[in-house]
Amino acid sequence: MYDFAYQKPASVADAVKLLATGPEAKVIAGGQTFIPVLKQRLNKPSSVVDLAGLGLSGISVSGNTLTIGAMTTHATVARSAEVKKAIPGLAMLASWIGDNQVRHRGTIGGSLANNDPSACYPAAVLALGAVVKTNKRAIKADDFFQGMFTTALEPDEIITAVEFPLPVEKSAYEKFRQPASRYAMVGVFVAKGPAGVRVAVTGAGQNGVFRVPEMEAALAKSWSADAIAGVKVSPEGLNSDIHGSAAYRAHLITVMARRAVAAAG
Amino acid sequence: MAKISLKVNGKAVSAEVEGRTLLVELLREKLGLTGTHVGCDTSQCGACVVHVNGDSVKSCTMLAVQAEGAEITTIEGLAAADGTLHPMQAMFREHHALQCGFCTPGMVMSAIDIVQKHPAGLSEAQIREELEGNLCRCTGYHNIVKAIAAAFPLMHQKHAA
Secondary structure, three states, X not given: OXXXXXXXXXXXXXXHHHHOOOOOEEEEOOOOOHHHHHHOOOOOOOEEEEHHHOOOOOEXXXXXXXXXXXXXXXXXXXXXXXXXXXXXXXXXXXHOOOOHXXXXXXXXXXXXXXXXXXXXXXXXXXXXXXXEEEOOOEEEXXXXXXXXXXXXXXXXXXXXXXXXXXXXXXXXEEEEEOOOOOOXXXXXXXXXXXOEXXXXXXXXXXXXXXXXXXXXXXXXXXXXXXXXXXXXXXXXXXXXXXXXXXXXXXXHHHHHHHHHHHHHO | OEEEEEEEOOEEEEEEEOOOOEHHHHHHHHOOOOOOOOOOOOOOOOOOEEEEXXXXXXXXXXXXXXHOOOEEEOHHHOOOOOOOOOHHHHHHHHOOOOOOOOOHHHHHHHHHHHHHHOOOOOOHHHHHHXXXXXXXXXXXXXXXXXXXXXXXXXXXXXXXX
């Protein structure tokens, strides 16, 4: 790993100032992706700005909004009584990310900012029509994800929280894990809530998370696994690699979506 | 270089570290606590698991500077001063839950965290699932799972007393 200057600001404003010092200043949240990237020397930051001191961790329900602070770990989301009650599918998703040790460090904000095409959280955020709050603005999920490892975030923009609209009537997540890495080859989040009926798919698309409008229309008419059994997803734009062809992934999307709908009840 | 202060196995320590120094490097190379192993160095195998403020963490995937002010427990911090083993260590010995032993420190640290986080009970299936982040390349999982199940009542009994 190349060396860097480590900085741990105490306020969002100070963090933004530090990030503005140069293009090679990078943010570290939980570090569960970023540290492995640094080890491989895929990134050579001049400085690393740790967001752990900004007080961005915590979960709260207020009115019709569930708010999760950007630095809240996957383990905290998975165990949260509030999340389990309001959006059970979200707690389920968090409990399946990586392993215990990764979940103790990895954060929702870090996952979203990185937008790995196999990450789980983008599927939930898109399916639930959540809003990504930053130091500058509020970004709708539909505008936030812009392709593989690409988001609407500007270089000096920091995610502070994610707001999920309530009440969520139904929610569930199912993923088919790549057997060795355990990353989602296909992960499907289904939801029925204030953002309507939505189906969001991660792991499969070359450009990251995406919605499946045909399934959403079918589920809006009738919420049942059978309602989407006949929906064929096009393999166009899906990943094809040694783990599975695009056609295989396309087939898996319908399988996982049906399981998720069944799990949501 | 940055100077950091933390608690390791109950003792206050301070050290000079680079930004890039990993927690496991601090433990092994600066503090001489070589019970924490480095297996894969890619966050997969769990040989480097330690407790940070009571949570199991892969110390190869955390910067030493991020441990400023934290309380760390390593495998060396488990046994009592008189040498009495922690119940999890005792059950690993009792059930022969190791073959080559390389993964054992991380297994024991993860196992303690698993038992502590499930006070209501743990099925065999749950233990296997919760051990996802620890690999044993001797494939000696069966006795590891037995040892954890055996340590469960001992650990919770102790807490209740």
